Amino acid sequence: MVAGGAAPPRRPRAGDPDAEELAVHESDADVVVLGAGPAGEVAAGRLGEAGLDVVLIEPRLVGGECSYYGCMPSKALVRPVELLDEVARVPGVRELLSGTIDPQVVLDRRDEVIHELDDDAQLPWLEERDVRLVRGHGRLAGELVVEVLEDADAERPAERITARRAVLLATGSRPAIPPVPGLADACGWTNREATTAETVPGQLVVVGGGPIGAELALAWSSLGAEVTLLEGSPRLLVKEEQYAGEQVAAGLRAHGVDVRVGARIASASRDGERVAVTLEDGEVIAGDELLVATGRHPNSDGLGLDSVGVAADEHGFVATDDALRVGGRDWLYAVGDLNGRALLTHQGKRQARVAADRILGYATAALGEHEPDGLTSPRVTFTEPQVAAVGHTLASAREAGIDARAIDVASDGNAGASFVGKGAGGTTRFVIDPAAGVLVGATFVGAGVAEQLHAATIAVAGRVPLDVLDQAVPAFPTRNEVWLRLAEKRPRD
Amino acid sequence: MVAGGAAPPRRPRAGDPDAEELAVHESDADVVVLGAGPAGEVAAGRLGEAGLDVVLIEPRLVGGECSYYGCMPSKALVRPVELLDEVARVPGVRELLSGTIDPQVVLDRRDEVIHELDDDAQLPWLEERDVRLVRGHGRLAGELVVEVLEDADAERPAERITARRAVLLATGSRPAIPPVPGLADACGWTNREATTAETVPGQLVVVGGGPIGAELALAWSSLGAEVTLLEGSPRLLVKEEQYAGEQVAAGLRAHGVDVRVGARIASASRDGERVAVTLEDGEVIAGDELLVATGRHPNSDGLGLDSVGVAADEHGFVATDDALRVGGRDWLYAVGDLNGRALLTHQGKRQARVAADRILGYATAALGEHEPDGLTSPRVTFTEPQVAAVGHTLASAREAGIDARAIDVASDGNAGASFVGKGAGGTTRFVIDPAAGVLVGATFVGAGVAEQLHAATIAVAGRVPLDVLDQAVPAFPTRNEVWLRLAEKRPRD
Known part of the structure; x- marks a missing residue:
């Protein structure tokens, strides 16, 4: 073990005319x-x-950003509403619950997660x-x-x-702010403020229906804000399977979020305590705060x-x-x-x-040839329902030249879902490459599906043959039995 | 498609002297x-x-047994206490909860799950x-x-x-009742009665600390019974990693169950409404009901x-x-x-x-050579903490002649566990075969780890090389990041 710590500084040589000037x-x-x-x-x-x-x-x-202004505080903000939803689905526990979330308790917990920005x-x-x-x-x-x-x-x-x-x-x-007239000035919240704010705005306008916008829309709505979520594309989570964005939009609406897709923004403005976003069709959406979550630089x-x-x-x-x-x-x-x-x-x-x-000298260390990377990376959106995906969507597989096939199954259509996520809906899609006999992608939409993702990540990264996946038996009664649909529907010799 | 339904019965021939006798x-x-x-x-x-x-x-x-007297009702009985434990760990929700579980609500839900035995x-x-x-x-x-x-x-x-x-x-x-004097007569509950009972016994004695005994001990304890769990071996869940049985015992005790390991039974008796189990050391454990969950025939x-x-x-x-x-x-x-x-x-x-x-004529259909089967099958015990395991334990791998190595990690020692199962403890163990460069077993102990199992099942069944498992990146912040310990600790070229 080489001793750590700083090496002694190289002092400027004596007699060097620039010694003082260069005292770096x-x-x-x-x-x-x-x-x-x-x-x-x-x-x-x-x-x-x-x-x-x-x-x-x-x-x-x-x-970094993740610990203080990203993944960590956003999950702290969204976890209570996720758990409340599950409680509402479980007789024996739901009867014990009364009242609504106290935002201050959740914000305090968020502060603990981000260590008070220390x-x-x-x-x-x-x-x-x-x-x-x-x-x-x-x-x-x-x-x-x-x-x-x-x-x-x-x-x-x-x-x-x-x-x-x-x-x-x-x-x-x-955070990057798109070049929409007035938007940079009107924008009070990026992910940084939206994850660290100490008070709940009365009306919050969220621009951007990707994972960050969707998660924070749900979080602030659950804390009492009246939230409008604006997305210019025809659906939320545009990089995911089409149904995923639709199911998340439905989930957000069920939680009281006013979700507007195909809502292209013409301009934005701030007037004292109020913000306003004008859509291309002329409609004006006003609020007390404006969160822009449209991309990163x-x-x-x-x-x-x-x-x-x-x-x-x-x-x-x-x-x-x-x-x-x-x-x-x-x-x-x-x-x-x-x-x-x-x-x-x-x-x-x-x-x-x-x-x-x-x-360190491992000469072959590199990302793997079939390693999920870029758009095929494993990814989770922590909304209600959650979206957990890895590898290709059906569309991206076909764009990549794979003669891919989708096998769909209800995420809550199994015995395991009688107990967890019961009736929460959502669809699981397996995307297979029948010619290669492997899974090239999977998307799980449903209640608390985040931990189900890694099985698919291993199957995709390992290019585990479909007939070997049959030998990986999901335990009963777990929701992992969604994998049985592959065993039933995959092409056989 | 061949037409279904019954073929017409073959009638006995007229004149056959045994026709009436043989009217099958x-x-x-x-x-x-x-x-x-x-x-x-x-x-x-x-x-x-x-x-x-x-x-x-x-x-x-x-x-079958599973739907009415096994997996399904036992999960229905245990799910509320599992969820209550999680609620207690999540600020923002736990403040909304008051009172204790109403057993009748849980039993009614159980009846729904078993379709009232119809x-x-x-x-x-x-x-x-x-x-x-x-x-x-x-x-x-x-x-x-x-x-x-x-x-x-x-x-x-x-x-x-x-x-x-x-x-x-x-x-x-x-259910099989072991040949202990008096036990068959004293035993009022097997899994069948313990999953379908309509009232909560005041004191319940459970004989057998395997998955069924452990789950039902937790379930009835959560519904108000005073439960003593007797296991003759030195620990619960003897087929699992030693630490798993110990962590489950600690969890049961924290839920009020009196867990006795190394408690060998000499005899049992029933006297009217009361049962008594006498241990080999002479101690008598009395109760209102006796559940025997020691094996199957x-x-x-x-x-x-x-x-x-x-x-x-x-x-x-x-x-x-x-x-x-x-x-x-x-x-x-x-x-x-x-x-x-x-x-x-x-x-x-x-x-x-x-x-x-x-x-159906698939001539090669068979269980796979490396398919988890028998004791290496995927398996889950739905206690608090849960135990989800597949493949070898460290001990069984070594007994099988594998020069195996264990890599242990705290199940709740990652960012994902800041939000789900926070502080619930438990250990995850990966058992690797360094010579073959594959995972041969994994055991997850912790809160709600059941859905984490399938990733390991695919890795074991697929004999996915450890360096390929590095390429299967667990999503942040999920508890699947326990897998990172493999990437850190596995032997490298």
């Missing part, structure tokens, strides 16, 4: 990681555990792995060289770190990419190969949202493990 | 299935769907598949010949059916096996090969509890699909 703290490390979100943390931790001397640079909170709790994990944390804005300043600035606008760096092995970029993404600006002859793509993403290397360089990696493969925490963490392994 | 209704069918539990139903349904002319014989309720609801499914149901006791009377008696003790058959293709035995099992007696030269084994089970054939005969199959492979509904149904496929 100089240091070195095996690996420098930029960004301490989930991907950066996993990479730094894995490298540190392996005995490497690692520096991790973060301008904001260790733990990252102290994250630090011991890094310390145990001998990762040196540097707070500041990191940028490339040449091959294997990283400068740390107090903030992105600082005139000169406070520290210059030379990496012996590699630099790993994991700077993540930030990668944090690639100010990264110093040009200093090493690398450029981001037109969307700002930093492309990589399957070993997560940037521009074929063996010393430069990009993982997580920054590379644009899949803006999902778990995919960023997976990429971090691969990149770390590569840096 | 004669019929024929492609396949005769004995026993309409889950396995028999699945086989009959699959054969009927394929166009075969099928007769299904059942002396009791269509749906099997009418099962019949349309059979009718849609053109399966002819005959109520009575079936027994073999020669090759491809089955007789139906009004009951097992009837002097002569009411009907004689000749099968053109096959006879499939699926007669299941019944196959329903192979009275099956007429000798008429075709077949004998059950010393435990009464009817052995089969991997195509579920009995004694190598191409026309005789045994599926479900009767063959003793695994006394689990889902395994019986799996065997039924295989046997049906074989009968």
Whole structure:
């Protein structure tokens, strides 16, 4: 185990005329990681555990967008209503319940989950792995060289770190506001405010019917807000199976959300305490707050990419190969949202493990040929019903040239669903490639289906033959018996 | 599609002196299935769907022990307490709850689940598949010949059916009472009474700490009974990982059950309304009712096996090969509890699909070489915490000659468990075969882990290489992230 911690700074040489001017703290490390979100943390931790001397640079909170402004608080906000729905389906328990959710209790619990926006709790994990944390804005300043600035606008760096092995970029993404007239000014909430707000708006207008918009619409509605959800496409969750977006829309409506699909926005404005969104058809939707959840922008600006002859793509993403290397360089990696493969925490963490392994000398470490990635990554939307999917939808499989076939089954049409998620509805779809004899995708829509996803992820990633899937018997009475439909309907020899 | 329904009876010939004596209704069918539990139903349904002319014989309720006296009512009884535990872990919902479970509400719900012991609801499914149901006791009377008696003790058959293709035995099992002095007389409850009782006993003594005893101890305790659970072995759930039995015992105790392990029973007695069990150490445990849940006995007696030269084994089970054939005969199959492979509904149904496929002419239909079966079958105990396991335990893997290694992880030690099962404890163990590079077993203990099992079942059945399992990324934040420990700890090239 190599000793961790910072190497002694290289002092400017005595007699150097620029010594005072150049009094930049100089240091070195095996690996420098930029960004301490989930991907950066996993990479730094894995490298540190392996005995490497690692520096991790973060301008904001260790733990990243996901921990404070994303997955974690949104799940904290939505979990109570999900559980209440289940209670309402179970005689013996539902009779014991009275009243409605106290928003303050839920917001307090959310504050606990996000540690009151304090990252102290994250630090011991890094310390145990001998990762040196540097707070500041990191940028490339040449091959294997990283400068740390107090903030992105600082005139000169406070520290210059030379990496012996590699630099790993994991700077993540930030909310993007689409160029609709007035929208940027009217928008009071992005995911950051919508996950950390301390009061419940009376009327909330949500622009964007993807996973973030849908989850937060449900969450704030459950806390008492009157929510309108606007989506320009003909359905919610446009990247998922068509029925998934429709079933989520129905679920949101049943929870009191006014869901408008095909609602294209012409402009937005804010007038004191009120916001207004004007649709292309002229209708005006007014509210007390406006959440824009329409997409993300990668944090690639100010990264110093040009200093090493690398450029981001037109969307700002930093492309990589399957070993997560940037521009074929063996010393430069990009993982997580920054590379644009899949803006999902778990995919960023997976990429971090691969990149770390590569840096550690596992020469074949790379994303697998059949590994779910990009749009086929495993993904879960925590609405009521939930949507958990991996691999292809039927449409994306056919676009990919697969002569795919869908096998549909009611998610709650089995004995297991007599007890959990009873009558909650939702459809499970298996997408198979009959020619190859494998599952290429699965979508589960229903109550609490998130944990059912991993079985499909293994089947898809492992390209487990359909006749072997028959031998994987779902236990009775669990809702995993949806898999029996494959055994019944798959093509046989 | 072959027309279903009964063939016209063969009338005795005129002038036959024994005509009146022999007025047995004669019929024929492609396949005769004995026993309409889950396995028999699945086989009959699959054969009927394929166009075969099928007769299904059942002396009791269509749906079998599982539907009325087993898995289904026990889950109905235990689900409320499971959900109450989760409610207690979720701020925002727990504040809305007051009071304790009303047993009558739970018993009414249980009655709904078991359809008040009426099997009418099962019949349309059979009718849609053109399966002819005959109520009575079936027994073999020669090759491809089955007789139906009004009951097992009837002097002569009411009907004689000749099968053109096959006879499939699926007669299941019944509770077995161990030969402890007085136990058979003192025992008021087997699984049948314990799943259908209409009142809650004040004090309930449960003998047997396997899945059935543990589930029903929790269920009746949650309904207000004072429950003592006696297990002769040093721990509950002896076939599972040692820690699983220990964690379930701790969970039962936390729910008020007096769990006694290593409690060997010397005798039992009943005196009017009270029962007493005397342990080998002299202690007497008294109660208002006694449930014996120590094992099952196959329903192979009275099956007429000798008429075709077949004998059950010393435990009464009817052995089969991997195509579920009995004694190598191409026309005789045994599926479900009767063959003793695994006394689990889902395994019986799996065997039924295989046997049906074989009968339908799929010559290679058979249980797979690496298919989890017997003790390695997927299995779930619905206690608090739940135990969901598949494949080998560490001990059974080593007994099987595998140089196995265990990778343990806290079931609630991930972000997903911040929201579901928070603080409920429990351990997940992955058992790997490092030489083969595959997972050979997994045990999940924790709150609501049942649906997490199928991922492991696919990995084990499919012998998915460990490095491919790395490519199956668990979604964040779900509790499936327990799988990440494999990616961290598995041996690498």
